[in-house]
Amino acid sequence: MNFYDIVSMALLAIRRQKTRAALSLIGVVIGSLMLLFALASRRGVQDAVTRVFSMSKQMRQIEVHQNWMPKEVEIPEEKLEVDGDLDEDFRARIRQLLIHHWQFEQGSEIVSLTRERIAKIEALAHVQSVHPQMSANVTLIQGQNELQGICTSIAADDEVLHERILVGNAFESDSEQTILLNEYVAWRWGFTSPSQMRGLVGTRVRIEQRFGEENIAHSLSYRNGGDVEFSKEELTVLNRALDRIPSMIDDLILPEQERAVLKKAFPSTTAEPDQTLQPVERVIAEEFTVAGIYRSPTEAETKDFVRLGRTDGFAEFLLPIKTATQFALRNPHLKKSGFYNATVLVDHESHLKVVSEQIREMGLREYSLISMVEFIQKQVRQVTLIVSLVAIFALVISAVGIANTMVMSVVERTREIGIMKALGAREGQIQMLFLIEGALIGLIGGVCALAIGLVIRIPIEMLTISILESELNKTFEQQQVIEFPLWLLAVVLAFSTAVTTLATILPARRAARIDPITALRHD
Amino acid sequence: MQYKANNNVLVELTGVSKSYGKLYPAVNAVSDVSFVVCRGERVALLGKSGSGKSTLLNLIAGLDRPTVGKICVSGRILSELSAAAIADYRRECVGMIFQAYNLVPWRTALQNVELPMVFDRRGKAERATAAREALAAVGLARRIGHRPSELSGGEQQRVAIARALMNKPELLLADEPTGNLDSSTAGEILESLGRFTENSQTATILVTHDEELAYRFSTRVLHMLDGRLDHDSGAGGV
Numbered sequence: 001m002n003f004y005d006i007v008s009m010a011l012l013a014i015r016r017q018k019t020r021a022a023l024s025l026i027g028v029v030i031g032s033l034m035l036l037f038a039l040a041s042r043r044g045v046q047d048a049v050t051r052v053f054s055m056s057k058q059m060r061q062i063e064v065h066q067n068w069m070p071k072e073v074e075i076p077e078e079k080l081e082v083d084g085d086l087d088e089d090f091r092a093r094i095r096q097l098l099i100h101h102w103q104f105e106q107g108s109e110i111v112s113l114t115r116e117r118i119a120k121i122e123a124l125a126h127v128q129s130v131h132p133q134m135s136a137n138v139t140l141i142q143g144q145n146e147l148q149g150i151c152t153s154i155a156a157d158d159e160v161l162h163e164r165i166l167v168g169n170a171f172e173s174d175s176e177q178t179i180l181l182n183e184y185v186a187w188r189w190g191f192t193s194p195s196q197m198r199g200l201v202g203t204r205v206r207i208e209q210r211f212g213e214e215n216i217a218h219s220l221s222y223r224n225g226g227d228v229e230f231s232k233e234e235l236t237v238l239n240r241a242l243d244r245i246p247s248m249i250d251d252l253i254l255p256e257q258e259r260a261v262l263k264k265a266f267p268s269t270t271a272e273p274d275q276t277l278q279p280v281e282r283v284i285a286e287e288f289t290v291a292g293i294y295r296s297p298t299e300a301e302t303k304d305f306v307r308l309g310r311t312d313g314f315a316e317f318l319l320p321i322k323t324a325t326q327f328a329l330r331n332p333h334l335k336k337s338g339f340y341n342a343t344v345l346v347d348h349e350s351h352l353k354v355v356s357e358q359i360r361e362m363g364l365r366e367y368s369l370i371s372m373v374e375f376i377q378k379q380v381r382q383v384t385l386i387v388s389l390v391a392i393f394a395l396v397i398s399a400v401g402i403a404n405t406m407v408m409s410v411v412e413r414t415r416e417i418g419i420m421k422a423l424g425a426r427e428g429q430i431q432m433l434f435l436i437e438g439a440l441i442g443l444i445g446g447v448c449a450l451a452i453g454l455v456i457r458i459p460i461e462m463l464t465i466s467i468l469e470s471e472l473n474k475t476f477e478q479q480q481v482i483e484f485p486l487w488l489l490a491v492v493l494a495f496s497t498a499v500t501t502l503a504t505i506l507p508a509r510r511a512a513r514i515d516p517i518t519a520l521r522h523d
Numbered sequence: 524m525q526y527k528a529n530n531n532v533l534v535e536l537t538g539v540s541k542s543y544g545k546l547y548p549a550v551n552a553v554s555d556v557s558f559v560v561c562r563g564e565r566v567a568l569l570g571k572s573g574s575g576k577s578t579l580l581n582l583i584a585g586l587d588r589p590t591v592g593k594i595c596v597s598g599r600i601l602s603e604l605s606a607a608a609i610a611d612y613r614r615e616c617v618g619m620i621f622q623a624y625n626l627v628p629w630r631t632a633l634q635n636v637e638l639p640m641v642f643d644r645r646g647k648a649e650r651a652t653a654a655r656e657a658l659a660a661v662g663l664a665r666r667i668g669h670r671p672s673e674l675s676g677g678e679q680q681r682v683a684i685a686r687a688l689m690n691k692p693e694l695l696l697a698d699e700p701t702g703n704l705d706s707s708t709a710g711e712i713l714e715s716l717g718r719f720t721e722n723s724q725t726a727t728i729l730v731t732h733d734e735e736l737a738y739r740f741s742t743r744v745l746h747m748l749d750g751r752l753d754h755d756s757g758a759g760g761v
Contacts, residue, residue, distance in 0.1 A: 005641050016629055419625045422586060423686070424614020425642045426607050516586045520625060 001429045010437040014444075017409065021441060024405055024500075027398025028445025029452065032496045034391035036453045039491070040482045041464060042384035046377045048479040049472070058369050060128075062344040062356055064121070065365040066112040075102050111363035112338035115329075121344055124358055126351035131155060131174075131321045132339035134328040140181075140317055141206040145189045149182075149316025151207060153324030155343070160301065161294065161318070167194055168201040168292025175322040178291035179205060182316045186293050197293045207317070208285040211331050216242060239282065242266070284330040294318070376472070395496065399503035402441060406434060406507035410514075417511055418519025431512035438504025439497050446496035450489055457482055533693055533726045534560035534583060539592030541578055552578040554750040555592070562693070562724045565717075567737035570747030576730045577698055579747070583728065584617055584696050585609045597693050614642055618687030618725075620716075622699035624679040626671040632658060632682045633667040639689045650689075657685035661715055677708035681715060688719055695720060695727040701736065713740050 001009075014021045053059045079102055082094045111117075113132060122130045134153040139146060154161055156171035166183060181200065191197045216238055217230045230238065245266045249259060297313050312318060319327065329335050344366075346355050352370045359366045410417070417430055465476045539556045542549040553575040560566050568576040581587040582594060585601050594601045597616050604612060613619075618639075626635045633654050640650035658667050661681035663674075671679050680700060687695060697716065701709030717740060720727050731737050737744050746753040 001642050002644050004647075009641075012629070415625070416627050419627055420638070420642070421610070422584070422613065422619050422621075422625070423639045423642060424610050424612075424617075424690075426610040428607070429642060517581055520586075520621070520623075 001425065001432075006429070006432055006436050007440070009433055010440050013409070013413075013433075013437055014440060020405055020409075024398065024402045024441050025445045025448065027394065027401055028442055028496050028500060029449045031391050031393075031395030031398055031499075032446050032449030032492050033453055034387060034394060035495065036449055036484075036488070036492045037460060037482065038384050038387035038391055039488055040453075040457075040484055041460075042380060044481040044483040045380045045464065045468070047483075048476055048481045049373055049376050049380075049468070052472075052474045052476055052479060053369055053373055057345065059349040059373070060346050060352065062346065062352065062359065062366050062368040063341060064113065064130075064344055064359055065341045065367070066110060066338065067363055067365045068108040068110055069363060075099060110337070113340070113342050113364065114338035115335075117338065117362060117364070118342060120362065121342075121359060124355055126346045126348070126355055128345045128347050130342050130344050132325050132328075132342040133321075134319070134324040135315070135340065136209050136328065136331075138317065139208045139210075140185065141208065142189070142203060147185055147188055147316070149185065150314065151209075151317040151319060151324070152312045152315035153321045153328075154180075154312050154318045155321050160297075161312075164294045164297065164301075166293045166295050167197040168290070170294075171291060171320045174320045176291075176320055177286075177288055177323060178320065179207070179288035180292050180294050180318040181205075181290055182318075183293055183295050185316055191293075201290050201292055203290050204287055205290055206285055206287050207327070208283050209327075209331065210283050211333055284327070286327055288319070288323075395499045398445075399499045402438060402500050403503040403507060406438060406504050407510070409437075410434070410507050410511045413511075414514060414519045414522040417514050418516045418522065421514070421516035422520060427512040430514075431508045434508035434511050435501055435504050438508070439501040442497035442500030443493065445500070446493040449496070450484075450492065454484070457484065531561045532559050533562045533564075533597055534728070535593075535595045536579075536583070537593045537595075539579070539582060539589045539594060541575075541582060541587065542590045551750050553582065553589070556750075556752045557592075558745060558752060558755065560694075560726050560728060562726055563720075564743065565720060565727045565729070565741040567729045567731055567741035567744045568747055569731060569734060569737045569744050570753075571732055574747040575750035576732075576747045578750075580696050580698050580728060580730050583694070584619055585613050610642075614639060614690060616693050618690065618692035618695045620680070620683050620687050620695070620697040620700045622702040624671070624676075624683045624703075626679055626682055626686075628671050631668050631670055632663060632674065635671070635682055636686045636689060639686060643690060653689060654685070657689055658682070660719075661685045675708075676704050677711060680704065680708075680712050684712070684715055684719070688725075691725075693725060695725055696730075697727065698730045699732070700729070701731075701733075709736070716740070 050059075080095055080098050082091045082098070086094070118130050118132060121127060131153070134151070136151055137148065138151040139148050140151075154171075156174050158170075161180075162170050165180075168180075170180070171178060183197075186192070186197050186200055189200075191200050217235055220238070221228045221230070245262070249262050249266065252259065252262075254262070302313055328339070344355065344359065346352055349370065352368055356366050356368055356370070420430060461480070461482045464481050465479065468474070468476050468481065536559070537557050539553060540551065541553040542551045544550050556575075556579060568579060570576045578587070582589050582601075583596065585596075585604070588602055596612070599608075599612055599616070601609065601612065626632075627638070630638075633651070636654040636657055637650045640653060645653075655664070655667060658664055661684055663678060663681055663685070666674060666678060666682075671682070674682065680703075683700075687697075695716070700716070701712050704712060713736065716727065716729075719725075727741075729737065729740055734744075744756040746756065
């Protein structure tokens with residue numbers, strides 16, 4: 001019996017039992033389809049996510065933030081002693097709390113983004129640029145108009161900013177002396193229509209940043225129960241009064257110890273006692289040309305900003321990144337304590353991880369999209385694994401069904417098997433006949449699954465893309481997230497065929513071993 | 524292992540017994556039977572139901588193995604053959620005809636007749652031609668596309684005869700081939716069988732309980748009684 005004859009006889013047998021074969025096929029088709037889409041979407045989604053994020057330079061960016069770390073002070077052993085007759089777990093928990101309390105009492109050390117640290121990051125291999133981000137509460141003055149708001153720095157080539165410009169232009173370079181104003185500023189100053197806003201473009205504005213004053217106001221307000229508010233004039237008076245304290249300490253009737261504490265709190269800023277009556281200047285100011293007006297971010301953009309740790313979402317004013325850095329460094333406090341955060345750009349996304357690790361080793365906090373992409377990819381892998389397992393489970397269940405069907409078939413065809421044996425069929429030929437029948441069910445089921453898969457690929461892909469877009473706030477247009485490479489089609493076909501063939505082994509062996517005399521007497 | 528024998532002897536049974544059942548006493552279906560059948564000879568195994576004639580036929584066909592004794596057919600000692608070799612023996616040496624025809628119900632007459640050649644790995648065209656010729660020879664040229672259920676008993680048995688002769692067997696074994704047929708059709712069937720084996724080297728062993736039929740068809744009659752060979756009415760001798 002040649003292969004062609006075996007296949008045609010097996011096909012004939014399947015055709016004779018249409019209903020039974022169809023029911024067996026349904027299980028195979030469902031299992032194969034699940035396996036197909038699980039494997040097809042795994043690679044496709046992972047690649048599409050990486051491609052979409054790689055399109056912009058976001059995949060090469062690392063957001064670096066200053067960090068708070070507990071002071072590395074050795075804890076005296078007596079501070080960790082836990083008295084009492086306690087069980088070991090209880091004692092361990094109390095000891096852990098004592099360590100926490102000790103660290104809290106000792107305070108934490110700020111690892112800030114000082115100019116030295118920024119220079120150190122700039123010197124790292126694969127780092128293209130480091131842009132410290134300025135975000136300060138400033139006052140914007142234009143003639144009689146004055147408005148307080150948040151001023152943030154932004155890169156000239158920021159893709160999202162270009163989309164948000166309503167009037168005028170975005171920055172041409174990172175070091176020009178220009179400013180962008182939020183539409184809110186224009187509205188507050190009465191520039192409500194686009195043509196009126198255009199009138200604002202090209203005008204000169206002044207930015208003033210006061211430092212040290214708000215903190216005093218906040219401390220005093222807090223000390224008085226939080227209900228006290230100070231006007232700008234009152235704040236000036238308060239600061240002048242505080243400025244006079246150093247010259248007054250020696251005249252106060254106080255114990256020497258208390259006098260020393262006061263001197264520590266109010267160090268003398270000048271050597272000339274008569275000048276202490278003059279107000280100390282705590283303002284830095286600069287003039288800029290208005291380059292354009294921009295809109296606030298949309299809800300979707302805001303979601304993205306929060307995810308990326310961007311600070312320009314609700315800023316009223318934007319400055320080019322280098323100009324902003326120079327302006328911010330005029331603040332003596334910031335010059336000393338450093339920036340809150342910075343954006344690091346590496347030359348290639350493959351170096352992101354290495355640079356991130358080096359920054360982390362400096363004690364700074366870092367965040368990049370790669371961790372999010374890796375997280376998404378990990379989740380995709382996990383979902384794929386679960387779906388694949390369910391698919392394999394479905395195929396195994398259908399295989400058990402097929403095994404049962406084949407056992408029934410062997411019983412029903414006992415006489416036929418006897419006839420074949422009497423006519424000289426070998427046991428191997430009979431066995432092969434049933435095995436091929438099982439394999440054909442798997443193959444036909446696999447082919448049906450592939451055909452259905454090709455038809456439903458587009459709607460499934462659209463659904464997957466819509467989920468990805470809503471979850472990641474990215475456009476996946478023209479991205480193929482479900483791919484059917486040839487190897488995958490071959491794997492699905494091979495797997496479905498192998499499972500159903502394996503399911504037929506026992507019934508086939510049983511068929512081959514049937515005693516011909518008994519079989520010929522079978523009704 | 525090849526059995527050295529007279530070139531004209533096709534089948535040789537020596538002290539063949541077959542018993543069934545594991546419990547004591549076992550049922551002896553065939554006891555100590557010995558005879559030879561020469562090429563071209565037509566032998567009838569005659570006996571009542573339960574006399575062991577069908578069991579003996581199954582042993583000669585290689586469908587069963589003797590408990591004791593030796594069966595040698597065309598130089599092959601059946602008890603020494605492997606399962607695969609026994610299958611080859613049945614396909615190459617033996618043609619079988621059954622009382623119940625034993626046609627595969629969902630295959631057409633042509634497909635049923637082709638079956639022995641299918642197991643013999645013959646080409647599709649070759650076996651189709653041979654099967655058509657065989658069916659034409661038994662007068663069923665117009666019924667090749669019909670399934671067994673669409674054929675009469677006599678026609679079905681003629682399909683079975685055509686099938687049995689497809690591989691040009693040296694030995695034709697017929698187990699009550701006319702048992703399900705009326706006397707007129709039975710006569711036609713026997714006539715067909717006789718026609719095909721006439722002037723050929725094919726030996727025929729016919730199992731029947733019908734004495735008249737046995738003597739009409741065969742040149743030699745072996746009488747079976749309670750599993751033993753009672754007497755041999757022909758030239759072969761016991």
